[in-house]
Amino acid sequence: MLAQSFSQIGSIRENNQDYLLIDPELRLAIIADGQGTAGKTLAEQTAAAMHQRLHEIAPVTGGDENLYRLSEAYELACQTVSRPGEPRCGIAAAWISRGTVAVFATGTCRLLISTPDNSEWREQREFALPAGNGMAMLLVSEGAAAALSSLQLQPALNGMLAQNYVESFTAFANQTTAVYDGDDCSAILLKLDQADLTAGTPHEIELFEHYNRSYSCKLWVPLSIAGCVGLAALAGASKLKPLINRIKN
Known part of the structure; x- marks a missing residue:
């Protein structure tokens, strides 16, 4: 899994309330967009709680369960870090395991996906599909999402689906903050390769260790x-x- 990312503070805040988490081994990427006065802490804690949950259950999660487990991890994280009635953290997340890609986005965060057989960006909110070599995903926070409709960004967006995706992503980062300089702007670009198609298949020793921990035996x-x-x-x-x-x- 190849990953590119950027995160820049907006002009309306004193600190960046976006939090980015990328775990290449687990093949998990999360953008958490915090809300409220403690938005930065909320974003960090939400992403960390999701990561911990998925890391614990990954060895015993089938590919057909990925989407459910991803959304479940978000709900459990919100119950842990947010009080009832308080604003939840918006997230965009992608998890690749056992040949299945699961994507999940909430609030004002957005997630775009492109498959090898259809080289165009399509927005998804909650979706699972088979992993494919060359598949691309773009996760964006509220600030970057506000700039996506700008025609100025279209060449960079299209370029991220071509061979020069690194240069195009850099151009996308620079142009996004130029087009919209309000809220914090963050994005993660993921490009899948052949190794991602079989990632997450557990070994017997991993299953034993999981149950050994689960039952304290x-x-x-x-x-x-x-x-x-x-x-x-x-x-x-x-x-x-x-x-x-x-x-x-």
Whole structure:
């Protein structure tokens, strides 16, 4: 998975309330757009909680569950970091695992996707589809989303689907802040390659470690139980042997 990103503070804020998280190993990307006076902290905590949840359940999540698990991670994160009645953090997230791409966007964040058989950007809010070599995804926060309709950005957007996507993404970053200089502007560009098509397939040892953690059962516990049972059986047999000999006599 190839990833490019940028995040720039807008002119209406004193600090950047966008938070970007990219985990190449888990193949997860999140833009969290905080709201309110503690928006920066809210964005960081929401993204971190989602990341932790998906990292924990990834070994036992099938590809057909990716979208549900992604949206579930967001709901659980909001319940953890937001109080009832308070504004939630807007997010745009993409997760690639076991041959399936799941994308999820809320609030004013937006997510665009392009497949190899249709080289045009299409917006998605909550969607899952098979991963494909050459697939591209663009995650944007509220500030960058406000500039997407500008004709000035179209050459850069189209260029991100071509071979010169690195230069085009840099141009997109510069032009976005030039077109819209209000809210914080952030974006993540993801390009999938062949290795992403089989990413996330767990090994047996990973499954064992997952259940070992989930049920707090260390390896020595069942071994100790088996040993105790064996010793008890031997002790019982040694006590029965004299009785059996007396019966025979």
